[in-house]
Amino acid sequence: MNVLVVGGAGYIGSHCVRQLLATGHKPIVLDNLVYGHRDTVPEEVAFYPTNLGNEKEVGKILRKEKIELVMHFAAYAYVGESVTDPLKYYFNNVASTLHLLRCMIGSGVKKFVFSSTCATYGEPASMPIVETMPQAPINPYGQTKLDVENALKAFAHAYGLSFAAFRYFNAAGAAEDGSIGEHHDPETHLIPLAIDAAQGLRDPLKVFGNDYPTPDGTCLRDYVHVDDLSRAHIAVFEKLATPGTALFYNLGTGKPTSVLEVIQAVEKVLGKPVPRTAAPRRAGDPPELYADSTKAKTELGWEPQFTDIESIVATAWKWHEVNPKGFAK
Ligand code: UDP
Numbered sequence: 001m002n003v004l005v006v007g008g009a010g011y012i013g014s015h016c017v018r019q020l021l022a023t024g025h026k027p028i029v030l031d032n033l034v035y036g037h038r039d040t041v042p043e044e045v046a047f048y049p050t051n052l053g054n055e056k057e058v059g060k061i062l063r064k065e066k067i068e069l070v071m072h073f074a075a076y077a078y079v080g081e082s083v084t085d086p087l088k089y090y091f092n093n094v095a096s097t098l099h100l101l102r103c104m105i106g107s108g109v110k111k112f113v114f115s116s117t118c119a120t121y122g123e124p125a126s127m128p129i130v131e132t133m134p135q136a137p138i139n140p141y142g143q144t145k146l147d148v149e150n151a152l153k154a155f156a157h158a159y160g161l162s163f164a165a166f167r168y169f170n171a172a173g174a175a176e177d178g179s180i181g182e183h184h185d186p187e188t189h190l191i192p193l194a195i196d197a198a199q200g201l202r203d204p205l206k207v208f209g210n211d212y213p214t215p216d217g218t219c220l221r222d223y224v225h226v227d228d229l230s231r232a233h234i235a236v237f238e239k240l241a242t243p244g245t246a247l248f249y250n251l252g253t254g255k256p257t258s259v260l261e262v263i264q265a266v267e268k269v270l271g272k273p274v275p276r277t278a279a280p281r282r283a284g285d286p287p288e289l290y291a292d293s294t295k296a297k298t299e300l301g302w303e304p305q306f307t308d309i310e311s312i313v314a315t316a317w318k319w320h321e322v323n324p325k326g327f328a329k
Contacts, residue, residue, distance in 0.1 A: 001237060002026045004067045004109075006052070006100060007074030008045075009036030011182050012115065012171055012226055016071060017045060018180070019230040028065045030058070031074065037327035040180050052096040055103050062107040069111035069240070070104055071233060072097060075145070078188065079119070079284055082141035093144035098151065105159050111240045112152070112163040113233050118222075118250070118289050120146040120167060127256070128292040131167070131248050139284050153246055160243035164236040169222035169252030169291050171229055173312040174319035181319025182226075183326030190259060191223075191313060194266040195320045198274045205274055207259055209281035214288060218259035222252035222290035225306035225315065235300040249300070252291025257309045265309045269317050 003020055007013040008029030013036070020027040021042065029041050030048045041047045046065065050057050052074070061067070075093045076082070082089040097114075104112065119142030120135045137143040148165075155161040172191050174181030182192050196202040210217040232251050239247060263274045296302040306312045 001068045002028065002066050004028050004030055004062065004065065004070045006030045006070060006072045007036065007115075009033060009038060009040050009047075010073055011184070012168075012229055013071070013073035014040035014180050015175060015226045016073070016230040016233055017042065018175060019227065019234055021045070023234055025234070028061070028067065030061065035076075035184070037183060038329050039327040052099045055099055058100065058103045059107050062103060062109050067109050069113065069237065070100065070109060071113040072100060073115045075115065077141060079139050079141045082139055082144070083284070086140040089140050089144050093141075094147050097148050101151070101155060101161070105155070105161065110159070110161050110243060111237075112161060113236060114148060114152060114163060114165040116145045116149055116165040116167045116248075117142060118167050118169050118252070118291065120149065121289075123286045124289075127288055128254055128290050129250060130292045131250055131295055138286075149248070156244050156246040162240040162243055162245040164240065164247040164249065166229070166232060167248065167250050168229060169224050169250070169289065171226050172223040173225040173227070173306060173315040175227065176315055176318070178318040178322055181316060181323065181326075183323075185326075190262055191266065191316050192320065194263055194274050195270065195317060196324075197276065198266055198270050198272045199324065201324060205263070205276040206279035207263075207276050208279050208285060210278055212281075212287040214258060216258050216260045219285055220256035220258050220288035220290060222255060223257055223262070223309055223312055224252050224304060225312050228302075228304040228306055232296055232300060232302045235302055239299070249296040250291040250293045251296060251302075252293050253304045253307050254291055254293055255307065256288060256290040262309060262313070265313045266317075269310060269313045
């Protein structure tokens with residue numbers, strides 16, 4: 001299948017491009033490189049550095065490349081920034097997505113795979129989280145993703161769009177061959193920051209909160225390997241054959257891991273201590289978030305291959321060890 005990967009030079013998008021190639025599909029990357037890295041795009045893959053607001057150009061790409069399905073990874077994802085600059089988030093995450101969808105519908109491209117997030121659930125009353133639980137985001141980032149989910153439902157009904165929205169838990173790790181990995185600027189995520197702290201490349205890691213109502217007092221999250229996420233995006237293709245299909249799936253391992261457990265895994269994999277300091281809770285961090293992914297398992301035959309934090313950290317380390325500064329461009 002000819003697949004346009006929007007945000008294909010970003011963290012999850014670039015891993016998905018590799019998986020598409022490995023499974024015999026033809027990815028075409030569109031990425032404006034605000035946060036994406038040109039170096040991630042394999043030489044044999046067509047690349048367009050286009051903004052989604054340029055509907056004329058996007059429409060041309062859809063037709064020229066005979067696109068059958070669009071995967072959309074491009075979004076801003078800094079929760080704190082979404083609180084202080086929500087306009088940026090509504091324009092980039094909602095308005096840009098609407099431009100893309102209008103182009104697709106105008107060009108007759110009706111299959112769509114969307115990156116959503118567990119942040120759409122807000123602070124759920126119980127764990128693990130199932131897809132049918134109420135969605136009540138507590139920050140503009142989560143709200144923009146939920147707004148797109150809702151638009152997609154209406155578009156499926158009105159225009160026969162078929163889509164799957166994947167609600168990711170904590171994407172982590174890197175390609176097993178160490179060829180690509182996580183590089184955010186600024187970096188805010190626990191695993192890369194802990195690796196850098198252990199290597200002395202950054203200040204000691206701040207542990208945000210040690211008085212949560214959890215077994216060791218630090219937050220519990222569900223870390224899911226980026227290649228496992230990618231596999232689900234491809235496994236869903238055959239479900240999108242019927243026009244008007246609307247699908248929502250959680251993607252997580254279902255295993256809660258604390259911040260201290262992540263730190264211990266990094267120490268074990270690197271064989272070095274992670275220098276750290278206790279810091280206040282970070283605003284907007286729920287004590288625990290972990291998935292019930294039974295729906296993805298049952299309906300898509302999806303089974304995460306990385307189920308323990310050490311194996312996930314080991315892949316992240318393979319990338320960071322060789323690329324301590326990330327991608328050159
Ligand atoms: N965290 C931390 N120190 C950091 C970065 C993150 O203690 O420098 C904690 C954060 O409070 C959360 C967990 O690590 O409980 C995962 O955070 P991350 O930013 O990686 O992902 P998020 O859960 O925000 O998507």
